[in-house]
Amino acid sequence: GQQVMQIPQYQHVQEGEDFTTYCNSSTTLSNIQWYKQRPGGHPVFLIQLVKSGEVKKQKRLTFQFGEAKKNSSLHITATQTTDVGTYFCAATSGTYKYIFGTGTRLKVLA
Amino acid sequence: EAGVVQSPRYKIIEKKQPVAFWCNPISGHNTLYWYRQNLGQGPELLIRYENEEAVDDSQLPKDRFSAERLKGVDSTLKIQPAELGDSAVYLCASSSIWLGSHYGYTFGSGTRLTVV
Numbered sequence: 001g002q003q004v005m006q007i008p009q010y011q012h013v014q015e016g017e018d019f020t021t022y023c024n025s026s027t028t029l030s031n032i033q034w035y036k037q038r039p040g041g042h043p044v045f046l047i048q049l050v051k052s053g054e055v056k057k058q059k060r061l062t063f064q065f066g067e068a069k070k071n072s073s074l075h076i077t078a079t080q081t082t083d084v085g086t087y088f089c090a091a092t093s094g095t096y097k098y099i100f101g102t103g104t105r106l107k108v109l110a
Numbered sequence: 111e112a113g114v115v116q117s118p119r120y121k122i123i124e125k126k127q128p129v130a131f132w133c134n135p136i137s138g139h140n141t142l143y144w145y146r147q148n149l150g151q152g153p154e155l156l157i158r159y160e161n162e163e164a165v166d167d168s169q170l171p172k173d174r175f176s177a178e179r180l181k182g183v184d185s186t187l188k189i190q191p192a193e194l195g196d197s198a199v200y201l202c203a204s205s206s207i208w209l210g211s212h213y214g215y216t217f218g219s220g221t222r223l224t225v226v
């Protein structure tokens with residue numbers, strides 16, 4: 001079945017440094033979504049990517065969908081303490097069933 | 111807009127006891143999901159409803175878990191009897207599917223279940 005892997009599992013950065021998390025699938029994806037979960041909170045939808053090679057930006061966050069639609073990345077420029085949390089990708093191969101990745105836990109050191 | 115509302119927020123029960131969780135989705139969202147999230151892991155789908163129909167319950171442990179979504183609005187998820195391994199956060203989410211396109215889930219705050 002479809003599997004979605006995220007790396008790294010954990011990332012500690014100094015405030016102001018950049019951060020990137022990667023999401024990889026064993027199968028070709030229809031689309032991919034990204035969520036952020038603050039400690040003790042619930043996942044919050046950030047963005048959806050649909051097209052091959054698509055790049056979307058939200059302020060300091062840049063989301064990319066691979067050309068082969070098997071991988072995606074989330075890059076945060078100049079991290080802030082408010083970026084702390086776990087970032088999940090959720091992917092589907094064409095149904096409305098999304099498989100969540102294992103998540104990347106980001107810690108920002110002030 | 112109230113968002114997805116779940117209750118209770120926390121629940122502690124002894125093993126072998128029953129437990130139920132309730133979810134009220136965002137008004138107008140036709141699709142409702144129950145997810146289970148273990149500590150340090152991503153959410154895992156238990157069941158998906160489109161309106162009142164359960165269209166994907168392949169990962170629901172049907173020997174002890176049951177769910178219903180009467181009238182296609184709010185939903186309940188039940189565990190009977192609970193086991194120690196059921197301790198987790200149970201998340202409800204809703205979304206809309208419009209013209210064949212799916213838009214991101216809105217999650218509720220979840221119910222943190224502890225089985226002792």
